[in-house]
Structures are given as C-alpha cells and as structure tokens.
Amino acid sequence: MLKSPTKILIIAGETSGDLHAASLMEEISMLDSTVEFHGIGGDKMITRGLHAIYHSDSMAFLGFTEVVRHLPFIARVKRDLIKFVKEQNIKTAVLVDYPGFNLNMAASLKKLGITVLYYISPQVWAWRKGRIQKIKKRVDMMMTVFPFEETMYKAAGIDAEFVGHPLIEQMDAYAFLSKAELYTKYDLENGKDILLVLPGSRKQEVERIFPAVEAGVAKIAKEFAMQVVVVCAPSIDRSFFEHQQSDRNWKVVDGDAYNFMKHAKFGIIKSGTSTLEAGLLGMPMIVVYKTSALTYAIGKRVIAIDTIGLVNIVLGKKTAPELIQDDLNAKTLYETAAFYLCDSGRYQKYKDELAALRGLIGSKTAAKRAAEIVVERLHEG
Numbered sequence: 437m438l439k440s441p442t443k444i445l446i447i448a449g450e451t452s453g454d455l456h457a458a459s460l461m462e463e464i465s466m467l468d469s470t471v472e473f474h475g476i477g478g479d480k481m482i483t484r485g486l487h488a489i490y491h492s493d494s495m496a497f498l499g500f501t502e503v504v505r506h507l508p509f510i511a512r513v514k515r516d517l518i519k520f521v522k523e524q525n526i527k528t529a530v531l532v533d534y535p536g537f538n539l540n541m542a543a544s545l546k547k548l549g550i551t552v553l554y555y556i557s558p559q560v561w562a563w564r565k566g567r568i569q570k571i572k573k574r575v576d577m578m579m580t581v582f583p584f585e586e587t588m589y590k591a592a593g594i595d596a597e598f599v600g601h602p603l604i605e606q607m608d609a610y611a612f613l614s615k616a617e618l619y620t621k622y623d624l625e626n627g628k629d630i631l632l633v634l635p636g637s638r639k640q641e642v643e644r645i646f647p648a649v650e651a652g653v654a655k656i657a658k659e660f661a662m663q664v665v666v667v668c669a670p671s672i673d674r675s676f677f678e679h680q681q682s683d684r685n686w687k688v689v690d691g692d693a694y695n696f697m698k699h700a701k702f703g704i705i706k707s708g709t710s711t712l713e714a715g716l717l718g719m720p721m722i723v724v725y726k727t728s729a730l731t732y733a734i735g736k737r738v739i740a741i742d743t744i745g746l747v748n749i750v751l752g753k754k755t756a757p758e759l760i761q762d763d764l765n766a767k768t769l770y771e772t773a774a775f776y777l778c779d780s781g782r783y784q785k786y787k788d789e790l791a792a793l794r795g796l797i798g799s800k801t802a803a804k805r806a807a808e809i810v811v812e813r814l815h816e817g
Contacts, residue, residue: 441472442814443526445517445550446481447541449492449534451637451669452709454478456556456602456803457532461485463807468814474520476513479670489520493671495537496638510537518544528814531575532556539567542574551813555579555806556602557589559749568592577813579806582750583798597809600800603713607694615699622687624663629701631662632719634693636706637669642676644726645764649704652769654684659770660777662701667693702773707744711756715747715793720786722772723747723758750796755789 448457458480464471465485473485478492490513521529528551531538535558542552557580560567571578571594578596580586589596619626633653635646646666657664664686668674677688689696697703697714703721705711714721723745748754757772776783 441470442468442528443472443474443524444810444814445521445526445529445545446473446475446477446486446532447517447529447534447538448475448477448481448532449495449537451478451671453533453556454480454492455606457481457530458484459602459606459803460530460532460555460806460810463803464810467807467811471811471814474524474526475517489516495534496640496671514541514544517541518548521545521548521550527551528553528810530555530810533558535559539570539574543570546574551576553577553579553810553813555599556581557585560588568594577809579802579809581797581802597805598798598800599805599809600802601797602802603709603716604794604797604799605801605803607713607716610694612698613695618695618699622665622689624665624687628661628663630696630699631657631660631664632696632700632703632705633664633666634703634705634710634714635666635724636708637671639672641706641725641727642672645706645724646677648726648764649724649769651766652773653704655766655770656702656773656777659774663687665689665696665700667691667696702777704769704773707746707758707760709746711745711747712750712793715751715756715790716797718787718790720776720783720790721747721756722769723756724764724769725758725760726764727761747790747793750793751789753789755786 446457448454454477457477461473461481461484474487474489476490476492476495477486477488482488529545531542531554533556539558545552552575554575557578572592578589578594579599580596581601583598586596586598631653636642653664666677666686666688668677668688668690674688697717697719700719703714703719705714705721705723707723707725711723725744743749743754743758745756745758747756759768759772776786
C-alpha cells in the first residue's frame with residue numbers, strides 16, 4: 437500500500453534563498469520520497485518539485501518604502517498561504533531566510549499549531565534587542581549557518597543547532613574553470629586583471645547601486661588597466677546594464693559569479709551573501725549599499741552593529757571596506773580601491789585575512805543535516 441504524501445509548507449525568497457531551499461528539498465526527498473512541497477520559491481525550487489503558490493520573483497521588495505507600497509499584495513499572499521495550510525491540513529512549515537516576510541508568517545502559523553522550522557537564521561545579532569524574543573514565540577527549531585548563532589539562540593532558550601553553511605558544500609562541489617578557461621569562455625583580454633561588479637539581485641537595489649558605482653568603476657579600471665565584468669543575476673534584465681554603460685567596453689555576463697570571484701583581482705560587491713562568497717574565494721572587495729533615504733534612516737535606528745558586510749561580521753573586524761549610502765560615489769570608490777591596488781603588501785594582507793573565513797564557518801554539510809532535522813520532526817509522534 438502506497439504511503440500518502442506528507443505535505444509541508446516551504447517559503448524562500450530571493451536568489452540565494454531559492455538555491456539553498458532547493459538543496460534542502462533535494463536532501464529531504466532523498467530521506468523521505470513521500471514529502472510534497474508547497475509554498476513560495478523560485479525556479480530552482482520548482483525544478484526540485486515545489487508546487488508554487490507564488491513565485492519568489494513576485495515578492496522581491498527592497499526597503500521599508502517599497503514594502504509599504506506592496507502591503508496589500510503581501511497581505512493577500514499571506515491570506516492565500518494560510519487558507520492553503522488549513523485546507524490541506526499541513527502540520528509543518530520550513531521557512532528559509534527571508535525574515536521580513538517569514539517571521540511575520542511564522543507568527544500566524546504558530547497560532548494554527550503548526551511546527552515552524554527555520555533554516556538560515558534571520559540576522560538577529562545585527563538588530564536591537566527584542567527580535568530574538570519574537571523568534572522564541574514563533575519558531576520551534578532554528579537551524580543556523582554560523583556557530584555563534586547556535587550559542588546565541590540557546591542562551592535565549594530557543595531550540596537551535598548549527599548545521600553548517602551551505603556555501604561550503606556549494607563551493608566544494610562547484611566545477612571551477614581555470615583562469616585561462618574563464619578568459620577564453622568570455623573572450624576576455626589576456627594579461628588584464630578583472631574588476632568584478634556584483635550590484636545585486638533585486639531590481640530596486642540594482643537601480644540605486646549600479647548608477648552610483650559606474651563612474652568610480654570606470655576610473656578604477658582605467659587607472660589600473662583592468663577589464664570590467666558585471667555579473668547579471670537571473671532576476672535582472674541584462675539590458676539595464678548594457679544601456680547604462682553602452683559607451684564602455686564592459687562585459688555583462690549572466691551568472692557564473694563563483695568563477696569570476698575566484699579569478700578577479702578586485703570586486704565591487706553589494707552587501708549580502710555575495711560578500712561572504714567572495715571572501716571565501718579570496719577576492720578582495722569593497723562592500724557597497726544604497727537604498728532610499730527613509731529606509732536608510734529607519735535602518736540606522738534599529739541596526740545594532742557598526743558593519744553590514746557579512747564577510748566582516750563573520751571575521752569579527754572590518755577587513756572589507758564598506759561604502760554605504762552617501763559615502764558611495766565615484767571619488768570614494770576610486771580612492772578606496774586605490775588604497776589596496778597601489779600597495780601589493782596591503783593587498784596581500786587583505787587576502788591573508790580573508791583566508792581565515794573557512795576555518796570560522798567550519799565544514800559541515802548544511803542541507804543534509806537540516807534535512808535530517810526536518811524529517812525527524814515530520815515523523816515525531
């Protein structure tokens with residue numbers, strides 16, 4: 437007799453969340469092939485079998501003002517999810533990163549008596565005290581990707597386990613090209629170092645960040661005889677970059693960020709997971725970010741740490757320089773890059789500090805361990 441499917445709700449947003457959630461789904465399916473996934477995700481999750489109630493692209497909002505403008509839509513998404521959960525009698529939810537929506541959703545799910553498992557913790561250590569107490573009321577189990585997060589949650593009385601960071605297994609499994617192969621594949625100029633630009637994966641952030649860095653990037657490239665490569669995320673129309681810099685001989689490439697991070701001389705990277713990826717691959721960078729004035733003002737009031745780059749947070753010091761909001765302009769970008777590119781000893785010291793990252797994160801296989809926890813919870817009782 438065939439076992440009836442076990443339906444779970446899974447919600448992830450943005451490009452990185454889609455990737456990590458898809459890996460988690462694959463591992464869960466290997467442990468229990470009867471699990472059926474429903475919820476919000478992107479193309480990778482759908483490929484792994486997600487029955488998408490909404491595509492994550494429809495949830496790509498950036499900043500306080502953008503969220504406020506989309507509140508009616510967000511409320512409708514939440515109502516639809518709750519209705520589906522009730523109709524399908526779903527007992528377990530797996531929330532992946534995306535805290536702005538997922539923590540709010542977790543509160544409603546807990547009221548329905550649903551077990552809430554959270555993979556890739558919200559960065560509560562970056563916010564003023566109080567948010568962790570909300571998590572305690574809304575989340576049954578927190579699966580963290582940094583060791584210090586497990587310690588923090590357990591101290592607050594929250595069930596938590598450090599499962600490892602998914603980036604480690606992704607990178608270990610990645611089929612990297614040699615530098616010569618990369619240059620050939622993308623028709624790059626031999627003997628000329630790469631200046632890599634990763635301006636983000638959400639339309640609103642790209643529209644603010646790319647114009648703010650473009651002139652500075654051009655000056656850095658000219659002064660240090662570098663060739664510019666702009667990585668276009670799947671969620672962004674590459675014509676935006678091609679139109680913005682149509683008079684410059686820059687390469688705009690779709691994805692393949694890991695290969696470029698591994699072989700580029702220097703990077704201009706939007707604050708986020710990409711800074712940690714670049715750091716793990718040993719690429720010195722400037723961390724950049726720009727949002728609306730209102731969102732920035734609100735953020736300044738609630739953020740409790742003095743650095744935003746994930747690479748710096750993990751290292752415990754500001755190794756990667758950060759240019760935020762009004763500090764992000766052509767002059768500061770050029771001067772900051774030149775500080776490292778003009779001095780080989782200073783540049784090498786930067787690379788040496790990045791080399792410590794892997795040891796701080798560890799080598800656990802995150803998706804596999806997280807999947808084991810999810811399946812254990814599904815079969816409890």
